[in-house]
Amino acid sequence: MRGQVLIGVAVLIFVVTLLLLVALPKRTIGPTVSIENYTVAKREVEHILRNAAEEAAYATANTLEAVLKNTENLPDTLKKWYTQHFNVSFTDKAGAYAVLRGVFCKLDTLDVKVSGGNGYFYISSIYAVATCGNGVMAFINSAADVKIEFKNLGAFGGVKAAVNLTRDQKQIQLITYAAALYNVTNGKPYRFPIMGTFDPRESIWYFNITGLHYIQVAIPPEYCMMSNPTYYVAIAAASVGEGAATVVVAKPGKKLCGT
Amino acid sequence: MRGQAALLEAALLVVATVLTFVVAQHLFKVQYVQSDYALKINAERILTHWADTGVAYAVAYGAAGSGDPQYAKAALETLLPPNVGYNLTVISLTRGVIYTIARGYDPARSDGATLILMRGEGRIISLRLSR
Numbered sequence: 001m002r003g004q005v006l007i008g009v010a011v012l013i014f015v016v017t018l019l020l021l022v023a024l025p026k027r028t029i030g031p032t033v034s035i036e037n038y039t040v041a042k043r044e045v046e047h048i049l050r051n052a053a054e055e056a057a058y059a060t061a062n063t064l065e066a067v068l069k070n071t072e073n074l075p076d077t078l079k080k081w082y083t084q085h086f087n088v089s090f091t092d093k094a095g096a097y098a099v100l101r102g103v104f105c106k107l108d109t110l111d112v113k114v115s116g117g118n119g120y121f122y123i124s125s126i127y128a129v130a131t132c133g134n135g136v137m138a139f140i141n142s143a144a145d146v147k148i149e150f151k152n153l154g155a156f157g158g159v160k161a162a163v164n165l166t167r168d169q170k171q172i173q174l175i176t177y178a179a180a181l182y183n184v185t186n187g188k189p190y191r192f193p194i195m196g197t198f199d200p201r202e203s204i205w206y207f208n209i210t211g212l213h214y215i216q217v218a219i220p221p222e223y224c225m226m227s228n229p230t231y232y233v234a235i236a237a238a239s240v241g242e243g244a245a246t247v248v249v250a251k252p253g254k255k256l257c258g259t
Numbered sequence: 260m261r262g263q264a265a266l267l268e269a270a271l272l273v274v275a276t277v278l279t280f281v282v283a284q285h286l287f288k289v290q291y292v293q294s295d296y297a298l299k300i301n302a303e304r305i306l307t308h309w310a311d312t313g314v315a316y317a318v319a320y321g322a323a324g325s326g327d328p329q330y331a332k333a334a335l336e337t338l339l340p341p342n343v344g345y346n347l348t349v350i351s352l353t354r355g356v357i358y359t360i361a362r363g364y365d366p367a368r369s370d371g372a373t374l375i376l377m378r379g380e381g382r383i384i385s386l387r388l389s390r
Contacts, residue, residue: 006268006271006272007268007271010271010272010274010275010276011275013275013279014275014278014279017278017279017282017283018282020282036299036300036303036304036307036372037303039303039307040303040306040307040310040372040374043306043307043310043311043374044310044374044375044376044377046310047310047376047377047378048377051376051377051378051379052377054378055378055379093377093381096352096377096381097375097377100352100375100383101375174313200378200379201324201379205322240313240316241313241315241316241376241378242313
């Protein structure tokens with residue numbers, strides 16, 4: 001009787017183990033650093049979003065010639081153009097990231113808003129969410145506030161932009177920026193570079209402890225003398241790794257220099 | 260007769276036990292790795308802190324795009340005590356290794372972490388620490 005019970009117990013242990021083998025996935029026992037691994041992975045994806053937001057602003061400003069071919073409903077076109085560049089930039093970066101880490105990330109949400117004032121409009125908010133195959137989810141939420149002033153400086157015209165970039169309600173102190181002028185004649189825009197180039201590597205660095213950045217652009221006499229201006233001033237400004245960026249497009253409504 | 264039954268029981272128990280261990284070995288993969296998790300966690304925390312504060316961009320890109328080893332050295336040595344060695348390597352995804360800095364680094368007793376930044380052509384910051 002005793003022997004039968006023991007044999008029964010042994011068979012039971014064996015059967016239960018076999019069932020576990022079939023039912024449970026293989027798992028690793030041992031020390032892990034899952035929290036730190038997750039934190040690093042989350043930061044990496046967050047920075048992909050941030051970099052995409054910044055580089056998309058420069059790419060948009062750099063390809064404004066295509067946008068200005070049709071000057072109807074420009075704010076909407078700017079939004080569409082920026083969204084497109086963000087998507088391209090993110091996909092490119094996520095692809096390289098997947099090769100390195102073996103993790104695929106996709107852009108789940110991208111919400112871009114455009115605001116404007118008298119004679120100008122700009123990208124005023126960027127909200128983007130990415131999710132990855134390893135369970136990481138990251139987002140960026142940044143905003144821009146821009147005020148433009150057109151000035152008559154005598155021989156030159158002037159455009160003064162007060163740019164305030166924020167990320168999660170925190171003001172950005174270090175930005176990079178570049179500006180150019182696009183003159184549209186017979187539906188064809190031509191670029192005249194003013195400051196820096198629309199490339200994060202060749203733009204101008206500007207640190208201000210207050211977070212308010214004054215970007216002042218001089219308009220050359222051949223343009224500022226126009227009493228009915230046909231040119232647009234484009235300014236791209238972006239943080240360095242913070243995910244805040246804007247593209248400002250301004251069109252003066254009158255002659256900006258001389259008497 | 261009773262003696263044979265007891266022997267059979269004992270043999271069956273041994274077989275069941277051995278089989279249980281064999282099956283359990285297949286069920287769980289136990290990792291015996293030679294690594295120092297404290298150093299790995301420290302390296303990961305330093306890189307996370309750098310990513311949060313923007314230091315990672317100064318270290319990996321600098322103002323001119325080729326990184327800033329002096330800044331990296333200062334940033335690391337304010338965080339690490341003198342008895343901890345380090346090896347920091349910044350790699351461009353297109354240009355290869357940009358620079359390496361090290362202090363008292365022993366690869367045989369090291370562990371570390373990497374951070375990937377995708378600004379421009381992308382950078383890998385590899386930080387390894389040793390005791």
